[in-house]
Amino acid sequence: MRQFDLYAEQTEIVTIHISVPPQQRPERIDRYLTEAIADISRAKVQVLLQKNLIQKNGSTNIRPSDKVKANDFIIVEIPRPRPLKVE
16 A cells, blocks of 8 residues: 655555546546545645646646546545544
């Protein structure tokens, strides 16, 4: 399992693979991903883009305003904090 250091805590990475359908019209990537992924905000998508945790067709050089087009392939890596242990 790949680990990501966030705020000095180890976190698990959840990887999501998205194949954009052929009928998809061009749409901002931040807006598209908030509709495609449950429980993620545009602000969170923008942070993931800044941290290069989103790839579009193999590139991490993506701005929130870049368009998603038909047949694009997107990989999103979302850090999930480990649960806190109560002792």
